[in-house]
Amino acid sequence: MVESILTVQNLVKSFGALRASDGISLDVLPGEIHALIGPNGAGKTTAVNQLSGEMQPDEGRILFEGQDITAFPVDKRARLGLARSYQITSIFPNFTALENVAMAVQSTQGHNFRFWENAKSDLSRTEPALEVLNRVGLSDLANTIAGGLAHGQQRQLELAMGLATRPKMLLLDEPMAGMGVEESRRMTDILLPLKGDLTILLVEHDMDVVFALADRITVLVLGKPIATDTPQNIRNNEHVRAAYLGDTS
Amino acid sequence: MDKFNRKSIVLLVGLALLLALPPITIAMEEAYFISLFSRIMIYALAAVSLDLILGYAGMASLGHGAFLGVGAYAVGILAFHVTEETAIPFLPGGWAGSINAVISWGSAIVVSSLFALVIGALSLRTSGVYFIMITLAFAQMLFFFFVSLTTYGGEDGINLDQRSQIPGLDLADDASFYYVCLALLLAFVYICYRIVNSRFGMVMRGCKQNETRMRALGYSTYRYKLICFVIAGAGAGLAGALIANQSEFVGPGLMHWTRSGEVMIMVILGGMGTIFGPIFGAVALLLMEEVLAAYTEHWMIILGPVLIFVVLFARRGIYGFLTGDGGRDG
Known part of the structure; x- marks a missing residue:
């Protein structure tokens, strides 16, 4: 069993009555591209912001290479090797x-x-x-x-x-946001060779990109992960289809 | 290359004019201008120091006068005890002050750096409008503290018997004093020029453009901004020490927020984020004041529109206009 590079344990973050993160647990393995997908408002960016340190979780722990970084500020996490990109450039x-x-x-x-x-x-x-x-x-x-x-x-x-x-790990918050088809493909071509060398947590809307790049996918719905699996299994997962892909057949 | 040349010409002509000023004015029997230009060089020094934090690190401090005042009072208090032949009450060791320039100007730099360290450490926990307000509040606090400090003249300040002393130089001579001010200004400008182009300077400029990104890259921005704030405070403290000598008077007015505002106007007028620009700004503002004040006491009525014009149409101020460098930040 490979030791995970990033371990997220039961992350909770509320904004008033809204639980944007409602008990997120997650393991990211070294070298994998792990995609985090979910419908709008699922709390993907909130989750990334807690991982990068821009937001403090109300509950839960974040371990990076076995070290508890939950209370570390953004710059300290970055110096440990946890880099990020933003949804808005x-x-x-x-x-x-x-x-x-x-x-x-x-x-x-x-x-x-x-x-x-x-x-x-x-x-x-x-x-x-x-x-x-x-x-x-x-x-x-x-x-x-x-x-x-x-x-x-x-x-x-x-x-x-x-x-x-x-970095040892890269958090990419919707790298294809606002991109055309051509640009998006270009970006995919840039990311693809990194596979295996660099651990990436990829938050992305574009399903073609996700299925092209990801080794594993976690599906977030209403702040809760409902499944983590290979792209193939996620595609066939009934709960995911019902909640996210909008396909009930 | 063309821009580079134009820039060099502007700077060289400016430097030549400043160097030639005393002989010219003496020849024209307008020696009064030497004293005026000493004052201008000193305010230019303060403005350059403000440009370091305002133009390069994006810290809009409206309390820069605090360091000007602290520097001036350091010189004033040390000289006061020499005149009175008394020990400084708040320092151990019964030190009776000094009028040696190295000691008193050095003290001004050290004390203003310490004030900048404390004020900066607290102010930099905020940003934007809150930063403007908190720096303003600190300066006003110091202003009222010195107004009520009757030991050192309170509102009336301290009159100095003489200027500080440098062995081999007679600072009482206005031309010598002018050259000392000019030399210190040039030295400080050179230091700032090196700083803003160094690795540290790049960090500051990054903070101005996108502090969030800097943190995400692993920079603990607070530390860098604080150091920058202290360097600027030290520069303003030196300017304060010189202004005390120039006018042979130290008063709380230096710390009043309008003074901080004037220094900020010099920076904006001359060109923010250019290091050299604030010198042009100081010359322009103080000359304008000198000339216009002779016609009307409401000379600000004319300054106002000029400033609006500069802010709207010349982002790099007078300096940008002269060098043809509309330029970018960073």
Whole structure:
């Protein structure tokens, strides 16, 4: 039995009378792409926000590599190797694409208290950044101001930032949000080779993407996971079909 | 390259004018301008320090005058006890103050850094409008504290018998004092220039653009912002020490929120996030005040529209206009 990299135990988060997370338990295995799906309002983003530390759960525990990180702030979790992307694109709009990724590289290197040497000409920052940009297919746009990139390119950039921190696990909150078919396919092509090397928890609406990428799928309905299984079994699971895929036949 | 050249020309011409100012004004028998420009250089120093946190780290502090005041009072109190030949009551060891520039200006920097550390540590737990309000509140608190501190003159402040002393230099001479102010301004500008382009500076600029993203990348942003706030406080403290010397007077007015507002106007007028811009802003605002105040005491009526114009049409202020760099943040 493989030791899980992320263990979520009975997470509860309420907003007033609404239980957005109603006892979420989850195991993510090292190297797998684990998808978290569910209808609108199922509490997917709330769950991700608790995993990344942006929200504190009311109850429950989160273990990352066996360590209880429930009380850790966002930046500390990130330094442990738990990176994330946001549903609404979150980049540095006034930096170039290269600088965006260089900020992620710098974060892993430390040395943030250097007050004197010029950072932009520091190859130890920019070379790894360029390499990651290359991986997501943005190297041609390295010197373009990020705010001027197309939506899909900004999403790719955000993924590059996540990768550049060399995380042990990546939380991707709807990486295809707002993307066209073509862009979406591109993103899938970028994510596919990561399979096996990097653990990913993928929150996604686009079912084609989920079934193309995921090793396992957890279905969330009204803040509760109703099933965790392989894509094949999820597709055939009656409860899932009834609750989510809207198919009662 | 073209932009680079234009920028270099603007900066070199500006520097040449500032360097040549004393001989020119003496030749024109308008030596009064040297004293005015000393004041301008000092406020420019304060404005550059505010630009560091406002323009690069996105911290809109409306309490920067607090550090100006604390720096000035450090010099004032040390000089006061030299004149009175009494020991400083709140310090151990019976120290009777100093008028040595290294000691008193150094004290100004240390004390204002400490105040910035405490005020920053508390204020930076908030952001946005709350940050503006809490920095404002701290400055006003200090203002009223010094108003009621009758030992050191209360509302009337402290009159200094003489300027601080640097061996081999006569600061009582306005031209020498002007060059000292200019040298310190240039040194501080150079330090800030290095900082904003360093790794640390990149962290600050990242915080300004998207602090949430910075945290998600693993930066504990609070620490970086606090250090930046302290550096800015130290710069303003030095400016305070110089302003005390320039006017040979220290009063609580330096901490009043309108003073903080003026420094902020200099930054915006000159160009936020440009380091050099606030110098142009300080020159413009204080010269405008000087010239317009001769015609009417309501000179702010003219300043207002000018400021609105700059904010609306020149995002990089006077500096951006001169260098042709509409520019981006970051």
